[in-house]
Amino acid sequence: MTRSLFDDERIYVLGDAELELIGSREKLAQWRHRGVGPAFYKLGRKIVYRGADLNEWAEARRVEPMRADGLS
Numbered sequence: 001m002t003r004s005l006f007d008d009e010r011i012y013v014l015g016d017a018e019l020e021l022i023g024s025r026e027k028l029a030q031w032r033h034r035g036v037g038p039a040f041y042k043l044g045r046k047i048v049y050r051g052a053d054l055n056e057w058a059e060a061r062r063v064e065p066m067r068a069d070g071l072s
Helices: 017-019 026-032 051-061
Strands: 011-013 041-042 046-049
Touching: 011 051, 046 051
Parallel strands: none
Antiparallel strands: 011 046, 041 046
């Protein structure tokens, strides 16, 4: 069973401490502007992230270290 970093069913808003796992409020704003961060919703002036989208984005950046014998 794979554990997720974020609750798939939860909606995260800017200011939630859990979002600090992936970046500061400023960094998230830069990523949204450049189109490189996790998927988000803009509801009026409010930015929200679905936990499932955050997990998908984080999983795509997972790095498997190489073993000492060169095999992964």
